[in-house]
Amino acid sequence: MNVLIKFLKRPVASSLLAILLGFAVAAAILATTGFNPFETFGTLFYGALGKPKYITNVIIKATPILLTGVSVAFAFQTGLFNRGGEGQYVRGTSCATIVGVTCNFPAPIQIPLVVLSGALGGALLGALVGFLKAHFGIHEVITSIMTNWIMLYLCNFVVSTEAFHKPNSNTALTVNPSSYTMVLPQWKMSDEGIDYLLKVPWLRDILLKTDLNFGFVVAIFVAVLAGILLTRTKLGYELRAVGFNPEAARFTGIGVKRSVVTCMLISGGICGLAGALNITGISPHTITTLASQEGYGFNGLSVAFIAGCSTVGCIPASLLFSGLTYGGMTVQQMMGVPSEIINIMIGVIVFFTALPAMAPKIATWLERRKKARQSIDTDANAGEA
Amino acid sequence: MDKVVLLLGITLMYSTPLVFGALGGVISERSGVTNIGIEGMMVIGAITAATTSYFTGNPWLAFLAAGAAGAVVALLHAVASVSFAADQTVSGVAINLLAPGIALFSCRRFFDGGATTPIVTKLPKVFGDGWMADTPWANLNVNVSTLIAFLACVIMWFVLYKTKWGLRVRAVGEHPAAADTLGIDVYKTRYVCVLVSGVLAGFGGASVTIGIISQFTPTAIAGQGFIALAAVIFGKWTPFGTYGACLLFGATQALTIILGGGQSIIPSSILAMLPYVMTIIVLVLFVGRSVAPKADGVPYIKGSR
Secondary structure (H helix, E strand, O other), X not given: OHHHHHHHOOHHHHHHXXXXXXXXXXXXXXXXXXXXXXXXXXXXXXXXXXXXXXHHXXXXXXXXXXXXXXXXXXXXXXXXXXXXXXXXXXXXXXXXXXXXXXXXXXXXXXXXXXXXXXXXXXXXHHHHHHHHHHHHOOOHHHHXXXXXXXXXXXXXHXXXXXXXXXXXXXXXXXXXXXXXXXXXXXXXXXXXXXXXXXXXXXXXXXXXXXXXEOHHHHHHHHHHHHHHHHHHOHHHHHHHHHHHOHHHHHHOOOOHHHHHHHHHHHHHHHHHHHHHHHHHHOOOOOXXXXXXXXXXXXXXXXXXXXXXXXXXXXXXXXXXXXXXXXXXXXXXXXXXXXOHHHHHHHHHHHHHHOOOOHHHHHHHXXXXXXXXXXXXXXXXXXXXX | OHHHHHHHHHHHHHHHHHHHHHHHHHHHHHOOOOOOOHHHHHHHHHHHHHHHHHHHOOHHHHHHHHHHHHHHHHHHHHHHHHHOOOOHHXXXXXXXXXXXXXXXXXXXXXXXXXXXXXXXXXXXXXXOOOOOOOOHHHHHOOEHHHHHHHHHHHHHHHHHHHXXXXXXXXXXXXXXXXXXXXXXXXHHHHHHHXXXXXXXXXXXXXXXXXXXXXOOOOOOOOOHHHHHHHHHHHOOOOHHHHHHHHHHHHHHHHHHHHHHHOOOOOOHHHHHHHHHHHHHHHHHHHHOOOOOOOOOOOOOOOOOO
């Protein structure tokens, strides 16, 4: 009991409790609409973790939302609400594609060049939002939403230009293969590689049937780095001070305006990086004409909130999010359950993480009940004596 | 001349859902509750309106049902943000995740797995169907929901600035503790405001599915709720300012459609950016610093300092 009370007081308990409630609500909805919840959840787990290929795809799909999640969490901790992850992500993909198509250096130069140009694109866009807030007082949420749409159409414009358009398609030209960040991209397609992989089925499953790439490693690195930057450096201290109380921060000599721009620059850069890594890491290695927002930025919000806005916490949160959505596709295919049940589930999880006081409140209640019972016991003992 | 009338007509048509959504944002935020969930409430309104209109054939009933459905979703937000002092941004984002999920899930349940509803009966036009049907003026014969949106704006202005209750709402949004000492029930006021905001957002969703297009599709509500939110800030949290902002958004959208119609030297994707670029420019040049209600987004906990 004591262990349980102690556990409930830790921040991670709120997240776990919320996840549990998410499953419970989804089970209730499934049961009332005529599906077997246990069978559905079984299929969900199978669809996310059942085969090496599934697990790999979950990791691949977790990469961009881990980064956009870190971006949101980072900005949130410094008092800014970056709703522009969507646009910064798209800017990252466009910039990476432009550079990846135009330049063709050997891989050790090409890959950093392409990836960093995407990050830079996102960073500059983020900095613009920060600049408009710092110097003109325009709410970052408005400018973020506007830039999301501007970047979507800018991406479509890049696709349509003569220099980058791939004839008879709705995509741009693919980036040069030297930009690819998959694991062993050439070897796995060579005769020698295929011969070897035929003998090792699980490895073949992972390497040939998916775009396994180094993006997730980079993303984890960025998540940890962002956490260190915020909590262990002077810059991070200043950024958080501005978020907590801008007036007090200004009084201690921190440049508030500069801080806002810096924060949005970093936050936007992380989203841009997410876009660039998707271009270098997964097919079709280029940008496509977009009809609507793809949701990477928006899903980043959910990831960050499930993680309680801890940058490192985004790692498990992004895997959970991606596992649920990827497994949800199998649920729809195999059982005919509309995959929207997953969106409902994630919505419920985020909703309950909005109530951070929930788990500690339960802890206090348990504690009080225990004390009450103890006092009854002692009273009883006293009576017997 | 034709073009001007057409521009006006399209402007009014496109701004209507935004006006409803934005007014919902105004009332909620004036009482101190940030409502990012407008988009989600609009989606729920949109599916409810289309489904009700399909099964009853009565668009007016559908319109009211959409408002009620919006209020039910808003109740979730109110419970979290008023009673549980939750992070209002997070709760709003959760609603935006939940609502499209619920909308599509129920759409698939009601209509044999389809992501869209069949064509349903729309709300009538202001002057009926026959009004100058063959003249250019016909474009001004807008859907009745446009008129309702304008009336809602006038009513909200009157309530907020000319009634005792409106004064209380504004007091709660600026300084809940002070309002509390004067005997105003902060929690009740906020609950009512968030619920009203849900009703309006629900109407906004309905004005798309039974006002503009005549069915529910997964992209019927695609960002209008967020643009409405931008209009709230743009309009500095006042009903008429917000209405103007919505008209501006509608007008830029209409301009894009008209300019894109003929032979145009500007690529269509660049043209499509226009509304959003113009918004930022207008904000920088004319609007400047916008100050939210002081207690906006801050949960009120009785007795805390």
